[in-house]
Amino acid sequence: MQIAMIGAGYVGLVSGACFSEFGIDVKCVDTDSGKIARLLKGEIPIFEPGLDELIERNIAEGRLEFTTDLKQAVSAADAVFIAVGTPSRRGDGFADLSYVHAAAREIAVAMTGYTVVVTKSTVPVGTGAEIERIIRDTRPDADFDVVSNPEFLREGAAIGDFMRPDRVVIGTESERARKTMQRIYRPLYLMETPIVHTSVESAELTKYAANAFLAAKITFINEIADLCEKVGGDVHDVARGIGLDGRIGRKFLHAGPGYGGSCFPKDTLALARTAQQAGAPLRIVESVIEINAERKRNMAQRVIAQCGGTVEGKTIAVLGLTFKPNTDDMRDAPSLDIVSALQAAGARVRVYDPQGMEEAKKLMDGADYCEGAYEAMDGADALVIVTEWNAFRALDLARVKQTMKTPIMVDLRNIYDPEEVRAAGFDYTCIGRPNLALEA
Numbered sequence: 486m487q488i489a490m491i492g493a494g495y496v497g498l499v500s501g502a503c504f505s506e507f508g509i510d511v512k513c514v515d516t517d518s519g520k521i522a523r524l525l526k527g528e529i530p531i532f533e534p535g536l537d538e539l540i541e542r543n544i545a546e547g548r549l550e551f552t553t554d555l556k557q558a559v560s561a562a563d564a565v566f567i568a569v570g571t572p573s574r575r576g577d578g579f580a581d582l583s584y585v586h587a588a589a590r591e592i593a594v595a596m597t598g599y600t601v602v603v604t605k606s607t608v609p610v611g612t613g614a615e616i617e618r619i620i621r622d623t624r625p626d627a628d629f630d631v632v633s634n635p636e637f638l639r640e641g642a643a644i645g646d647f648m649r650p651d652r653v654v655i656g657t658e659s660e661r662a663r664k665t666m667q668r669i670y671r672p673l674y675l676m677e678t679p680i681v682h683t684s685v686e687s688a689e690l691t692k693y694a695a696n697a698f699l700a701a702k703i704t705f706i707n708e709i710a711d712l713c714e715k716v717g718g719d720v721h722d723v724a725r726g727i728g729l730d731g732r733i734g735r736k737f738l739h740a741g742p743g744y745g746g747s748c749f750p751k752d753t754l755a756l757a758r759t760a761q762q763a764g765a766p767l768r769i770v771e772s773v774i775e776i777n778a779e780r781k782r783n784m785a786q787r788v789i790a791q792c793g794g795t796v797e798g799k800t801i802a803v804l805g806l807t808f809k810p811n812t813d814d815m816r817d818a819p820s821l822d823i824v825s826a827l828q829a830a831g832a833r834v835r836v837y838d839p840q841g842m843e844e845a846k847k848l849m850d851g852a853d854y855c856e857g858a859y860e861a862m863d864g865a866d867a868l869v870i871v872t873e874w875n876a877f878r879a880l881d882l883a884r885v886k887q888t889m890k891t892p893i894m895v896d897l898r899n900i901y902d903p904e905e906v907r908a909a910g911f912d913y914t915c916i917g918r919p920n921l922a923l924e925a
């Protein structure tokens with residue numbers, strides 16, 4: 486069995502490395518020659534825990550290769566996975582399918598023998614049919630089937646999610662393609678992972694429905710947190726109280742500054758646009774998008790309020806820039822809105838992130854990039870925790886207080902115990918928990 490993985494980004498690299506770990510020969514292809522050159526030198530272009538060892542091992546065992554030569558990789562492949570980006574299209578929020586369509590055209594030209602073309606990228610319903618049309622138009626003689634096999638991994642936990650998924654969704658009408666997919670996912674079949682067989686269209690919709698549901702769940706608990714603050718309640722207790730109901734579930738009920746990342750923001754928008762176009766608008770999803778965008782913009786106001794109504798001329802330390810811990814991904818991170826709003830309000834912002842500094846520098850102008858957490862808070866009027874990296878969970882509070890100019894802490898991820906931080910002399914505020922400092 487040979488696989489060509491088109492696109493060596495977060496999904497392509499992780500999926501390619503994991504398939505090679507299943508014992509399959511995998512060639513990862515990318516148009517970005519710089520990325521492939523780094524991979525060939527043994528450098529991993531993204532931060533994802535465990536990925537370096539997995540890649541190193543499978544290269545050494547001769548099952549994993551990297552190349553810019555799509556033709557050579559595809560011609561030898563039994564299955565070709567498309568894992569290129571599907572960002573928001575500028576202006577209208579539909580998914581930009583130009584990379585997927587370009588990949589389909591290149592695959593069509595390069596295919597030899599029966600080939601299963603699998604979409605792993607998140608693509609709107611109807612894209613599988615469009616890929617089939619593109620390939621047929623380009624190569625009327627081609628022997629192939631198109632399968633939708635959406636990916637549900639999370640950054641930061643990607644290898645575990647891929648190797649031990651809650652389920653695998655395989656969308657195809659072709660028995661022959663299904664057999665190839667069964668061979669590819671054989672180790673997961675043996676582990677009795679639920680495999681959901683559907684049409685291509687249902688598989689495409691399942692991916693967007695899953696992301697939109699999770700985004701809605703987070704947005705729901707964020708609004709409950711806001712209500713807790715107004716009426717006196719603790720969102721942790723409410724989340725636990727509802728989450729223990731098996732119909733609701735405990736996961737994805739952590740209130741925070743709003744969801745970010747390379748997927749929830751763009752996928753909710755693309756789904757809402759598809760639904761509007763189809764004449765079946767998803768009003769819940771539309772509200773989620775609006776509430777979350779407003780929430781990210783408003784987070785800076787909490788900092789400003791805590792600083793007595795102005796941050797003009799003040800120094801604010803921001804810890805955690807990536808959209809979540811254990812990744813270097815800065816796409817749509819809440820920190821981008823928060824830092825720029827603080828700067829617009831006249832603050833000087835000193836920032837630190839364990840892995841995201843290089844990516845942040847490309848997207849965030851005018852911040853002071855520091856070498857560590859304590860350096861960022863040196864002389865600061867307030868400290869804001871935006872991303873819950875483990876490194877920030879057990880700061881030495883006495884040292885923090887000594888380092889800062891004023892002991893104000895705004896904890897947007899609720900990683901500290903309010904009583905403990907207040908007892909250490911901080912003016913502390915967080916999300917959806919009793920706000921004693923403000924009430925006092």
Ligand code: NAD
Pocket residue numbers: 491492493494495496497514515516517520555568569570571584587588591605606607608636637638639640747748
């Ligand atoms: P990414 O931007 O990290 O990587 C995409 C890669 O594809 C880039 O390296 C790019 O150079 C390459 N590429 C583009 N066109 C190409 C072509 N014609 N031939 C070869 N390479 C090409 O993107 P990503 O985060 O890996 O996401 C890829 C897809 O997977 C998206 O649709 C995304 O929504 C979906 N997805 C992402 C995640 C995630 O956690 N990042 C999880 C599930 C699904």
Ligand code: UGA
Pocket residue numbers: 607636637638639640641696699703736737738739740741742743744745746747748749808809
């Ligand atoms: C998400 C999904 O969880 C994956 O299943 C999916 O494959 C992926 O999108 C995708 O399609 O790309 P990811 O974006 O990597 O994965 O990260 P999540 O852990 O889902 O977090 C997304 C955002 O929601 C982060 O900003 C995180 O801080 C926020 N979040 C998450 C909360 O605010 N509260 C929570 O309880 C959970």
